[in-house]
Amino acid sequence: MGAWSRWFRAWPLVLRSRFLEAWQDPLGFWASILARVVNNSLWLLVFYLFFLRFPEVRGFRFEDLVLTWAMAFGAxxxxxxxxxxxxxxxxxAETGELEVHLPLxxxxxxxLLSLRLQPTGLGDLLWSLSVLALLGVNWFYALCALVGASLVALGFFLALASMSLWGLRVQNLLPVAYAGLVQFATWPPSVYKPAIKALLLSLIPALWLGPLPARAVVExxxxxxxxxxxxGFLTLGSLAFWLGLRRYIAPGG
Incomplete structure (x- = not known):
């Protein structure tokens, strides 16, 4: 309990130090945020032109797309x-740097989860909150849905990253998995066949990041x-981490 008490007191300081670390290059920091905002907005413009030509795709309209994207990128x-x-x-884990943190x-x-702050993530979050404000959604439902969806993403990536503790090399797979989640999370479940839909609700939980949180906000x-x-995903990811850590052997023994 003493360790957890120290952690809860230290966590805001850890987040602040990560922010200051990212802020060491202010130009790069703001450029990363602006790049994400511009990128997301340009893609919305592309789909706006698409939906002008096809107002509805299997019951999915442009307004639904905007809310789905806001939830997915926000999470x-x-x-x-x-x-x-x-x-x-x-x-x-794969480079052996994990051993440095074990005695703390x-x-x-x-x-370990709070060791890194991505300015691009802040860009996605700010863009999402701005879009939600423009949509005029219920903020209580929206924030609760964002946190719930982010827990799904955290559990998924934790389980995947923990495979490195079991001797698998998954470092290069994580960016591919991230891009895949973004791709699958930005369309409604109705566009997928039942088998694909089941996969996107379980093994690759993309539908829990965009469409289902958006539905929760609307309904x-x-x-x-x-x-x-x-x-549940977070529990499975944590279990994979702790079981893997018990058998972890750093490179070189």
Whole structure:
């Protein structure tokens, strides 16, 4: 309990230090944020022109697309802002740098998860919050859905990164998995065949990042289910990490 108490007191300082570390290059920091905002906005413009020609795709309209994108990018942005270290966890294990952090007197997993802050994630999060403000959604539902979806993403990436503790080299797979989640999370479940839909609800939980949180915001229901699956994915990811850590052998022995 003492270690956890120290951790909760230290976590805001850890986040502040990660922010200051990213702020060492202010121009690059703001350029990364601006690049994400511009990139997301330009893609929305492309799909706006598409939906002018085809107003509805299997019941999916442009307004639905905007909310789905806001939830997906907001959840992933929140992940990178608070727990971005999960995307670098495989590199620590595969290079042996993980051993440096093992003796520290704080809970290991939350410490490792907070080792990294991505300015691009802040860009996605700011873009998402701006879009949600323009849409005029219920902020309570929207923020709860964003946190729940980010828990799903955290559990998924934690489970995937923990495979490196079992001797698998997954460091180069993480960017591909991230891009895949973004791609699949920005379209509604109706465009996928049943088998693909089942896959995107379980092994690759993309639908839990965009379409289902967006539906929860619109309908004002489903938040408990979203949070339940988020905590379930996080539990599975944490279990994979701790079991892998027990058998972990750093490169070179």
């Amino acid at each position: 992933l942005g929140l992940l990178q802002a608070l727990w971005g270290g999960v995307l670098g966890l495989a590199r620590l 007197p704080v809970p290991l997993l939350p410490y 004002g229901s489903g938040l408990a289910t979203l949070w339940g699956f988020g905590l």
